[in-house]
Amino acid sequence: MPRVTALMGQRSCCSDRLMTPRPWLRTFALVGALHAALTPLHAARALAASPLIERLDEGRQQTIVVYGTSLTAGGAWVSQVASVLDGQYPGQITWINSGQSGKASNTGVALLQSAVLAHSPDAVLIEFAMNDAFTAYATTDLDYGISPEQSQANLNSMIDSLQAARPETQIVLQTMNPAWDAPNGRGSATKRPQLAAYYQGYRDVAAQRDLTLVDNNLVWRQIQDNTPSVFETYVADGTHPNAAGYSAVTTPAVLWQLGADTGLTLAVDLKTGRAVLQNRSNAAVDLISYSIRSPSGALQTSWRSLADRGNAQWAEANATPFALSELNATGATTLAPGVAANLDVAWDASRALDLELVYQAADGVARAGAVVYTQLADDQNLTGDFNGDGVVSGADFLQWQRSVGAAATPFVGADDNGDGVVDERDLAAWFAGYGTPLAVPGAALATVRVVPEPAAARIAVVLAVTHFFARGIAGRVCDVTAGILAR
């Protein structure tokens, strides 16, 4: 939460200004001024589809060229991704596999016209880093001696040519798996001593040119670190993942980054183990249960369930490291398209990447959901970030205040717990997300919870929060208010 940290750093500069007589009144005025100054905000939680998916949704024909090494030419991820997208858009996609086994990006540049541009692609997926890093080409080979710098230059050259010829083409860059010296792998890792640097080049180019990046390498490396035997089974020859490996890593990652329909999807952060349950389809999901499973027992039973946050319809089953389950006992909770429920830390990021998602929609049929390991942005789906701007601040309290007592789309705006109404239970999420001062307003929250009537509750909460601000914690909203406050 870098931005929150930055705001905390400013706390001492302006908290003095709030330590004036009658801080309640002053804070009331402050809240009112903010209320008037802010335009209505909406949670920006739905992820946009990529241009490719948008065009497919419009019913247009699309040609997809996959370009790279043997990891593309013989990679099962290509047929796996094609199977999903062809199922959703039958007859709309022409697939061209222009993978070049044993070749690197000098060849990629040389063959770009015939292997890629000649097909008039609408989307191109590129990976050459694995062989750019290969140091054992014959000196006479076109691909001999490609440095990390040359690898980036070649990648940029291919992108330049693609963008010049077809500005609408979506370009997707991929990092792939690490190599290792498998028993019969002919020293794949030893012959690629700088492979990580070549993958970093792909990340850098994607960032510089604002291109979609599928960073498979992060996932592969974590599998290699956490469960070496699993990695070595997936990549048995030291270089080429098998179909099971691609199914676990690359296929979900490509679909996720494209913004394809993967139905109800559990996105898990590789670093923190935070999990987000998101409806990645174009239809609402009426959820009546979900179960996250880990055959190896890598789950965190302290995950933040819907029941934990005061959604009275939901009840946890007995949580274990092997299964986290919840059931809506009295109805369904609707997840609109794109809407996500933040489950906080549900997985031990040092353990196996073996999570499975099973859920029931309103028809009661158990379905498998998708699981993707990724880097969730630190500011994405934060607890208490009701307006979706990536910071938990006083503005979120105001968002809550504006909508308290009102019906809400579950998990959108200030409805943290997805029960379809904004009330004091959701405010608790704001306090939780706001950080350290939970001990201070504890009594205030308790006061709020015993007030049954909505209007009274609203007033009591405002008073409680105002008091909370006045205790000197309001420093973190000072930057918001600085332009409004008269001295």
Ligand SMILES: [Ca+2]
């Ligand atoms: Ca719990």
Ligand SMILES: [Ca+2]
């Ligand atoms: Ca916010």
Ligand SMILES: [Ca+2]
């Ligand atoms: Ca709620």
